[in-house]
Amino acid sequence: MNTDQSLRLRIENLFTNYVHAIDDDRLEDWPDYFTDAGRYRIITRENHERGLPAALIYCDGNGMLRDRISAMRNANVFDPQTYCHSGSAVQVLGAADDGAMSVRSNFTVIRTMNDGAMSVFACGRYLDRITDDDGALKFAERTVVIDSRRIDTLLVIPL
Amino acid sequence: MNTDQSLRLRIENLFTNYVHAIDDDRLEDWPDYFTDAGRYRIITRENHERGLPAALIYCDGNGMLRDRISAMRNANVFDPQTYCHSGSAVQVLGAADDGAMSVRSNFTVIRTMNDGAMSVFACGRYLDRITDDDGALKFAERTVVIDSRRIDTLLVIPL
Amino acid sequence: MNTDQSLRLRIENLFTNYVHAIDDDRLEDWPDYFTDAGRYRIITRENHERGLPAALIYCDGNGMLRDRISAMRNANVFDPQTYCHSGSAVQVLGAADDGAMSVRSNFTVIRTMNDGAMSVFACGRYLDRITDDDGALKFAERTVVIDSRRIDTLLVIPL
Numbered sequence: 001m002n003t004d005q006s007l008r009l010r011i012e013n014l015f016t017n018y019v020h021a022i023d024d025d026r027l028e029d030w031p032d033y034f035t036d037a038g039r040y041r042i043i044t045r046e047n048h049e050r051g052l053p054a055a056l057i058y059c060d061g062n063g064m065l066r067d068r069i070s071a072m073r074n075a076n077v078f079d080p081q082t083y084c085h086s087g088s089a090v091q092v093l094g095a096a097d098d099g100a101m102s103v104r105s106n107f108t109v110i111r112t113m114n115d116g117a118m119s120v121f122a123c124g125r126y127l128d129r130i131t132d133d134d135g136a137l138k139f140a141e142r143t144v145v146i147d148s149r150r151i152d153t154l155l156v157i158p159l
Numbered sequence: 160m161n162t163d164q165s166l167r168l169r170i171e172n173l174f175t176n177y178v179h180a181i182d183d184d185r186l187e188d189w190p191d192y193f194t195d196a197g198r199y200r201i202i203t204r205e206n207h208e209r210g211l212p213a214a215l216i217y218c219d220g221n222g223m224l225r226d227r228i229s230a231m232r233n234a235n236v237f238d239p240q241t242y243c244h245s246g247s248a249v250q251v252l253g254a255a256d257d258g259a260m261s262v263r264s265n266f267t268v269i270r271t272m273n274d275g276a277m278s279v280f281a282c283g284r285y286l287d288r289i290t291d292d293d294g295a296l297k298f299a300e301r302t303v304v305i306d307s308r309r310i311d312t313l314l315v316i317p318l
Numbered sequence: 319m320n321t322d323q324s325l326r327l328r329i330e331n332l333f334t335n336y337v338h339a340i341d342d343d344r345l346e347d348w349p350d351y352f353t354d355a356g357r358y359r360i361i362t363r364e365n366h367e368r369g370l371p372a373a374l375i376y377c378d379g380n381g382m383l384r385d386r387i388s389a390m391r392n393a394n395v396f397d398p399q400t401y402c403h404s405g406s407a408v409q410v411l412g413a414a415d416d417g418a419m420s421v422r423s424n425f426t427v428i429r430t431m432n433d434g435a436m437s438v439f440a441c442g443r444y445l446d447r448i449t450d451d452d453g454a455l456k457f458a459e460r461t462v463v464i465d466s467r468r469i470d471t472l473l474v475i476p477l
Contacts, residue, residue, distance in 0.1 A: 005168060009323060016407045019424065023443070045241055045271075082363055082465045084441040086406040086424055088245040089175045106178065106245055108269060110426060110441045112363075116468025118438040120277040123243040123269045125182070147241045150275025164327060204400055204430075247404040248334045265337065265404055267428060279436040282402040282428045284341070306400045309434025 011103060011130060012090060014137045019085040022158055027072065030158050031065035034139045035131060038062055042144045042159060045124060056146075057156065072157070083121065083157055084110045100129040100140050107144075109159060122146050122159055170262055170289060171249060173296045178244040181317050186231065189317050190224035193298045194290060197221055201303045201318060204283060215305075216315065231316070242280065242316055243269045259288045259299050266303075268318060281305050281318055329421060329448060330408060332455045337403040340476050345390065348476050349383035352457045353449060356380055360462045360477060363442060374464075375474065390475070401439065401475055402428045418447045418458050425462075427477060440464050440477055 014033065021029040034040065041055040059065045086108050093102040104127050111121035129141040144159045173192065180188040193199065200214040218224045245267050252261040263286050270280035288300040303318045332351065339347040352358065359373040377383045404426050411420040422445050429439035447459040462477045 005164065005323065008168070009326070013409075016409045019407045020409060020422065023424065084424055084426065084443075084465055086245060086247075086404060086426055088247060088404075088406060089178045091172075091175050091179060104179065106182065106243055108243065108245055108267070108426070110438055110465070112441070112465035116466040118441060118466050120269055120279070120438070123271070123277060125243075147243055147269070147271035148275040148277050164323065167327070245404060245406075247406060248337045250331075250334045250338060263338065265341065265402055267402065267404055267426075279428055279438070282430070282436060284402075306402055306428070306430035307434040307436050 007101075008090070008092060010137050011092065011101070014130065014139075015087055015090070015105065019087060023083055023085055025082075027069045027158065028066075030069060031062050034062055034065055034142070035133050036062050038065065038139050039141045040065060040139070040144075040158075041142075042146060042156070044149045045145050045147050046149055048143075048145045056151065068158075080114050082112045084112070085159075086110075087126075096129070098131075100131045103128045103130055107159070122148065122151060124148075166260075167249070167251060169296050170251065170260070173289065173298075174246055174249070174264065178246060182242055182244055184241075186228045186317065187225075189228060190221050193221055193224055193301070194292050195221050197224065197298050198300045199224060199298070199303075199317075200301075201305060201315070203308045204304050204306050205308055207302075207304045215310065228317075239273050241271045243271070244318075245269075246285075255288070257290075259290045262287045262289055266318070281307065281310060283307075325419075326408070326410060328455050329410065329419070332448065332457075333405055333408070333423065337405060341401055341403055343400075345387045345476065346384075348387060349380050352380055352383055352460070353451050354380050356383065356457050357459045358383060358457070358462075358476075359460075360464060360474070362467045363463050363465050364467055366461075366463045374469065387476075398432050400430045402430070403477075404428075405444075414447070416449075418449045421446045421448055425477070440466065440469060442466075 018033045040059040042057040043055045047054055059068055088106050090103065090105040093104060095101050104125055106125050108123040109121045110118055112118045124144065124146040127143040127145060128139055130137050131140045177192045199218040201216040202214045206213055218227055247265050249262065249264040252263060254260050263284055265284050267282040268280045269277055271277045283303065283305040286302040286304060287298055289296050290299045336351045358377045360375040361373045365372055377386055406424050408421065408423040411422060413419050422443055424443050426441040427439045428436055430436045442462065442464040445461040445463060446457055448455050449458045
């Protein structure tokens, strides 16, 4: 499909800003990458392929996104960990009637524990609907399909 | 080297489509990314650096690519696993007399087992010859140089 | 921020050439990606976030970069290992008064041991100042912020 290169660059910039906000632990900025009504969910690949809607994490609207971050900040007393996202294979699939673009891509997150141990924390794909929100591209919907069913949802940062 | 940006984007689109076909387990689509006479091989870095031609997997022509997928589908009774490719460092090295472009890039594949365990399954580089096949870019040759000698060739999906 | 696409492509080419030089073990080419006065350092994320300047590795000027490679070549008698870099999330942050561009990005390095075992060797971010040095982009400064404090500095290749 023939995608405008400047649009593609804008999409990649959105992804890049999103990743650095999380990896920098600027989680309070994370909801800003979504529209007011933006949806975010994390679903296992297994459920996704079976068409089962059950999500591990589901936030509907910017308020829920902000609540999630507040809850994380208040609840989490675990050892400090750091996360490093990498993304690739960005594919612009098309635009819906409302102008929202469907985009998919792959991601990997490496987690580093306080003692220095590193491991793959999550990998899978992003399935996004992206819209132009008053001049800035934002996620109307971001579905994170994770390959592994084994994830500690209590600890999970935004992916 | 000065590469036309739209050509570069077309190459990256080929890589992206290829990756998603494999990660989606749409392996029957995999041969479509090669020309009729397309060659595919997986070789260890050790053999590659010593100039030894012995490949772990060698497919010469689209028929052999399709045979390989059929064989995999029939033979493999192992637990379901999923794969997540990431690619980077795409370098267009030049064009040969026949118009085929030489391209190299790096890749990593994370495998997720049925129980949720994730690990690096393979990493290394792609050495490609890419041609315009009636309007679509395809692999005339894809050589996958894997860093590790320790790979179970019975289980190996297309990389 | 609105970045010229051709500039962005030049930056990505610099990153790509850099990565392939290291992964190919062409370490003698590594200093060529820096200006004469180019600085290179590896610092832990912990120290970086606390504003502590202590670096694990610090090279100030091209001579020190070359010395480091010579020392590695002479000293290292360990088993052969290979490295595979991947990079993503390239963000051009702006240009300073002297024209140097500030760029950040993420990286991951997978190490493969001689027996075939693969693991995440390092991950984190690059914080770069990049200048046009007589027509070629080069690093005036590359700061590698690694997520893990657990790294064997004796063994460390350029990241």
